[in-house]
Amino acid sequence: MTAILGAGISGLAAGHYLLRKTPTLPLTIYEATDRVGGWIRSERYLDDGYVFEAGPRTIRPKGPAASNTLELIEDLGLADQVYSISSSHTAARNRMIYAKGKLNLLPSSLSGILKTVPPFTKPLYFAAFRDLFAGRSKTPLKDESMYSFVERRFGKEIADYAVSAMLCGICAGDAKEISVKFLMKELFEREQRHGGVIKGLLKEAFQNRNKKPAQQPTPMGALAAQAKAENWSIYSIRGGLQALPECLAGDLSGKGVSIVMGTKFEELTFDRDRIVLRVDGKEQQLRRLVSSIPAYKLAKHIQKQHPQLATSLSSIPFVDVCVINLQYKRADLLQQDGFGLLVPPIENLPILGVIFDSCCFDMKDNTVLTVMMGGAWFEKWFGKNPSTEQLLEVALENVKKILHINQHPDKYKVNLLRKCIPQYTVGHQDRVKAIRDYIAHHRLPIALCGASYDGVGVNDVILSARKSVENMEQD
Numbered sequence: 001m002t003a004i005l006g007a008g009i010s011g012l013a014a015g016h017y018l019l020r021k022t023p024t025l026p027l028t029i030y031e032a033t034d035r036v037g038g039w040i041r042s043e044r045y046l047d048d049g050y051v052f053e054a055g056p057r058t059i060r061p062k063g064p065a066a067s068n069t070l071e072l073i074e075d076l077g078l079a080d081q082v083y084s085i086s087s088s089h090t091a092a093r094n095r096m097i098y099a100k101g102k103l104n105l106l107p108s109s110l111s112g113i114l115k116t117v118p119p120f121t122k123p124l125y126f127a128a129f130r131d132l133f134a135g136r137s138k139t140p141l142k143d144e145s146m147y148s149f150v151e152r153r154f155g156k157e158i159a160d161y162a163v164s165a166m167l168c169g170i171c172a173g174d175a176k177e178i179s180v181k182f183l184m185k186e187l188f189e190r191e192q193r194h195g196g197v198i199k200g201l202l203k204e205a206f207q208n209r210n211k212k213p214a215q216q217p218t219p220m221g222a223l224a225a226q227a228k229a230e231n232w233s234i235y236s237i238r239g240g241l242q243a244l245p246e247c248l249a250g251d252l253s254g255k256g257v258s259i260v261m262g263t264k265f266e267e268l269t270f271d272r273d274r275i276v277l278r279v280d281g282k283e284q285q286l287r288r289l290v291s292s293i294p295a296y297k298l299a300k301h302i303q304k305q306h307p308q309l310a311t312s313l314s315s316i317p318f319v320d321v322c323v324i325n326l327q328y329k330r331a332d333l334l335q336q337d338g339f340g341l342l343v344p345p346i347e348n349l350p351i352l353g354v355i356f357d358s359c360c361f362d363m364k365d366n367t368v369l370t371v372m373m374g375g376a377w378f379e380k381w382f383g384k385n386p387s388t389e390q391l392l393e394v395a396l397e398n399v400k401k402i403l404h405i406n407q408h409p410d411k412y413k414v415n416l417l418r419k420c421i422p423q424y425t426v427g428h429q430d431r432v433k434a435i436r437d438y439i440a441h442h443r444l445p446i447a448l449c450g451a452s453y454d455g456v457g458v459n460d461v462i463l464s465a466r467k468s469v470e471n472m473e474q475d
């Protein structure tokens with residue numbers, strides 16, 4: 001038998017790809033909680049016309065990982081439930097940062113890069129000049145923090161206001177700790193090879209001017225082609241993103257996969273080419289296993305037999321995020337439409353950002369906002385065990401200060417998501433390599449997928465599930 005640990009989006013996707021490879025495969029998915037979806041959780045108030053998302057709310061449609069998700073959505077028959085936002089929509093164009101006491105619209109066009117836009121004190125194209133004239137790093141580097149790379153190449157303002165804020169909005173992390181390879185691997189490698197990012201881009205464009213592309217682009221499914229033709233910027237699923245894992249789980253159950261909820265699985269031992277899983281007091285013999293649970297959780301289950309692997313798995317840090325959904329029964333509370341705002345850490349405020357849900361999606365006559373707080377700075381602001389009231393108060397205070405909304409929300413929900421986002425800190429790539437090398441060296445019949453390893457977005461974790469299954473040996 002084959003088993004999957006975890007029924008978050010990556011575990012369910014792994015089930016989908018396993019069945020696509022071997023439709024008759026006996027398969028069980030073990031989930032610790034009483035629901036599927038993991039961090040994807042939508043609380044629906046459909047009679048009143050709105051949804052509270054506790055975790056992700058939008059998915060990117062561009063790039064190979066994104067096309068893979070769209071193909072999955074199509075396979076599940078969910079294409080007609082997709083709610084897309086085109087690149088010309090205000091929610092796509094208007095992203096703001098709160099800095100120096102006011103809301104600043106980030107440039108979304110070339111002309112914006114040519115002008116000086118606050119909070120920056122020079123036009124953004126100056127950053128490109130700086131890169132052209134800054135020397136290469138004194139010694140070759142294997143990795144460094146995102147902040148240090150951007151500060152070296154493009155200057156402190158870009159590091160403080162653009163990149164640090166963007167990292168808050170992707171992994172709730174501190175740019176001074178996150179590896180440059182998390183988002184800028186190619187730029188970093190170009191700089192290391194050519195002594196500058198722009199120099200490298202120009203040199204490579206010149207060298208490749210007559211070369212044919214080495215690979216044909218992968219063919220696009222119909223939905224990905226539609227997303228391209230209609231120029232989608234982001235999308236979600238009607239009624240909330242949770243419909244995606246729910247639909248996947250329904251499809252798998254319909255194909256005979258057993259999804260066991262509320263499992264207490266204790267220990268995993270590897271015995272030659274078998275795995276013994278102790279679950280709910282009983283032993284299960286498995287031929288192979290896909291783990292989609294967070295790395296630090298897997299570490300606990302294999303600690304006794306493989307302490308070295310457990311140490312590597314637990315070395316991937318995670319942060320806590322508090323997500324506070326607010327609903328007001330009035331449509332006109334926001335002075336500026338947009339996707340939302342981010343607060344760069346240099347502002348030293350206790351919130352990471354606010355998403356304007358009701359600008360992105362039609363939520364009848366409601367204003368719906370989501371305040372995100374904590375991340376790498378959770379303990380600094382809130383200590384170890386803040387109360388719900390304390391968290392709500394901080395969120396409302398900042399909504400008042402930044403968005404000038406003084407009234408109390410008609411409905412709210414405070415979600416404290418403990419250890420919800422992994423931090424790809426400097427050296428992450430080597431840590432993941434050490435984990436995979438250990439598994440290969442000891443020939444352990446386990447495949448890893450999920451947010452701990454190769455990307456934290458919904459697209460990344462679905463693709464990680466596909467790759468982990470494709471790389472598994474056949475019987």
Ligand SMILES: Cc1cc2nc3c(=O)[nH]c(=O)nc-3n(C[C@H](O)[C@H](O)[C@H](O)COP(=O)(O)OP(=O)(O)OC[C@H]3O[C@@H](n4cnc5c(N)ncnc54)[C@H](O)[C@@H]3O)c2cc1C
Nearest residue numbers: 006008009010031032038039055056057450451456457458
């Ligand atoms: C606040 C927030 C906002 C986000 N926003 C976005 C966004 O806008 N766009 C985007 O693309 N991504 C976003 N993400 C990231 C994305 O949601 C996650 O990376 C993704 O959902 C992770 O999926 P997963 O399956 O890897 O892990 P998880 O969702 O963590 O699923 C793992 C599952 O395993 C179960 N489990 C754990 N331990 C065990 C065990 N011992 N036995 C059995 N089961 C176990 C858990 O209960 C869970 O169901 C966001 C994440 C957060 C937290």
Ligand SMILES: C=Cc1c2[nH]c(c1C)Cc1[nH]c(c(CCC(=O)O)c1C)Cc1[nH]c(c(C)c1CCC(=O)O)Cc1[nH]c(c(C)c1C=C)C2
Nearest residue numbers: 060168169170171172340341342352353354355372456457
């Ligand atoms: C705590 C704050 C967070 C906000 N969103 C996330 C966190 C942790 C999670 C998240 N957001 C995005 C991704 C990546 C998706 C992918 O690449 O597939 C993740 C994991 C998308 C995203 N959201 C914002 C940006 C700049 C990005 C990067 C990609 C893109 O440009 O679309 C903006 C943003 N995120 C948050 C806020 C408040 C915000 C405001 C503008 C919250």
